[in-house]
Amino acid sequence: MNKIDNAIQLVEDGNIEQGLELLEQLQNSSTNDELYVIAQHYFKWGFVEKSKEIVQQLLYIYPDEGELYVLLAEIMIDMDEEEEAISLLDQIAEDDPAYIEALVLQADLFQMQGLVEVSEQKLLRAKEMSDHDQIIDFALAELYSSNGEFYKSIPYYMEILQESEQIAGVLVSARLAESLSATGKFEEALPYFEAAISKQEDSHTLFGFGVTAYQAEYYSKAIEVFSKLKDLDPDYTSLYFYLAEAYEKEGLLDESLQVLQQGIQVDSLNKELHFKAAMISLKCGHRDRVEQYLREAVGIDPGYVEATLQLSNFLLNEERYDDVVECLEAVMGYGEFDEQFEWDLAYSKNKLEQFSDALNHYRRAYTFFKESPEFLEEFGYFLLEDGKKTEAIDVFKKLLVINPSKYEIEELLEDLA
Structure with a gap:
């Protein structure tokens, strides 16, 4: 083991201060290849400024080396300088061995910025230039699934799964199962979920x-x-x-x-x-x-209208009309509303002999339930009992238009004529 490897090992074994001190000493006497290794490890450990300094020094010597641009771009991303990272990656020539890696990294950056179509173009270009690279297939699958285009992700996950159960620390069967489920292919997804949980x-x-x-x-x-x-x-x-x-x-x-x-x-x-x-x-x-x-x-x-309606209905069945009024008026005091509230309040206040209030609620409810035979019949009888014969007749006539089979209402109208 050479001195640089020894220093790296010291850091990774927990002897951080000793290892870093040794690396610092070795930098002045290291070859450019060794400096690159040191820069990579500085970046891996989170010492981005140290890594950046070495990479910039190497770029001065090797201004066309794409691998250095990629590493520096990764450093800039870590420093929240995404635009600078994109600019660096744009400088890598298409014939550079690092160009495909640069495309994938650019795709990540554009996705982070919400430019999904640009990200997709970069990945498709990388796939076109690469020779069956599963990382690119995985990146495309992840891009599509994160954007809700699960049907597009499925073929990529399936292709990867033919050769690898796991990629980038992710169980591919789990991802495929989620995408199939998201597209409504529930039965198809089940065996892939089984496979995933058998692993983890x-x-x-x-x-x-x-x-x-x-x-x-x-x-x-x-x-x-x-x-x-x-x-x-x-x-x-x-x-x-x-x-x-x-x-x-x-x-x-x-x-x-x-x-x-x-x-x-x-x-x-x-x-x-x-x-x-x-x-x-x-x-x-x-x-x-x-x-x-x-x-x-x-x-x-208090804005949970469905629960309020069920509570009101329950209390109505229990004939606890005071409680219905208390419940609904409290909820309406919070600014919540449902048309059924008006009908329930009308019915309850009628039962409580609060006829004036009941009439107001019935009239407001009529706006919403004027096509409901059940409501019209109830409202009509209320009006009749309240002495509003003319209005009751109009309501009963409307009821008969909707439901001509209500013969008892027809007979009632004849008696009222």
């Missing part, structure tokens, strides 16, 4: 596998995968909703509710878990829990 069970891949199995309607498989993820990483909040839904699809409602309760313990502010727990509790007949979970969901997000 990471949370991200397991979650993608579980979601894909769920979307493919393989619910028992989804339960198996999500359960494995829960054991591996119980804080992976997103799994609980899907696992609960998979149990529900299999008719295992108690298990579904149990999973949701576990999820709420992990993430108490997840409104979707509270809402889902309410819906499953309703199916299980746990009516006391339904209200609890719905109120918690609305408490987390």
Whole structure:
């Protein structure tokens, strides 16, 4: 081992101060090739200024050496000087052995700047000039998948997978599975997810596998995968909703509710878990829990209209009209609105004999529900009971236009004539 190798080894073994001091001493007596090696290691260790100084010194001697431009460009990127890096890479001649590497690095830079088409052009040019370079294929696949063009990434991942299971530290089968799933090819994706987790069970891949199995309607498989993820990483909040839904699809409602309760313990502010727990509790007949979970969901997000509507409907079925009014008016006080709020308030205030308010709500609701036979019938009878015979007749006539089979309304109109 020569002195430079010995100094490098010292640094990498943890004797950093001793190794760096030795390298500093050796720089003045090193060959240009050795200086290049030192510069590479300085850059690798994060001493970018030291690396930059050596590379600039070498470029003064070798102004046409593309490899030096590439290394200096990498240094400039690390120093957040992307434009300078692009300028350096542009100076590399097409016949230089480093030109393809420069194209790939430029592609990364342009992608970072959001210039996806330019990045693609650079990579396609590099692929055209290279002889079956998997790194370029991988870069293209990653570019397309990161831009949401998963259908374009699939052939590249497949081609790479024929020869390599892993590239740049990434499991290709996992990437391919994600791209297939993203294009709706759920069943096709499953074996690639299987292959990926047989090599490495990471949370991200397991979650993608579980979601894909769920979307493919393989619910028992989804339960198996999500359960494995829960054991591996119980804080992976997103799994609980899907696992609960998979149990529900299999008719295992108690298990579904149990999973949701576990999820709420992990993430108490997840409104979707509270809402889902309410819906499953309703199916299980746990009516006391339904209200609890719905109120918690609305408490987390007063703008969660779907939960508010379900809570209002639940309270209406319980004939708790005061609670309906209190709930809806509180939510509307936050500036939230849904047309069903007006109908529910109208009905509740009518039941509470707050007729004037009920009329106002019915009239506002009419704007939204004037094509609903159920609403028109309810509104018409309210108007009739409130002494507004002419207006009631108009509403009942509109109802008959929409639903001529309502013979009892036709008879009522004859009596009112």
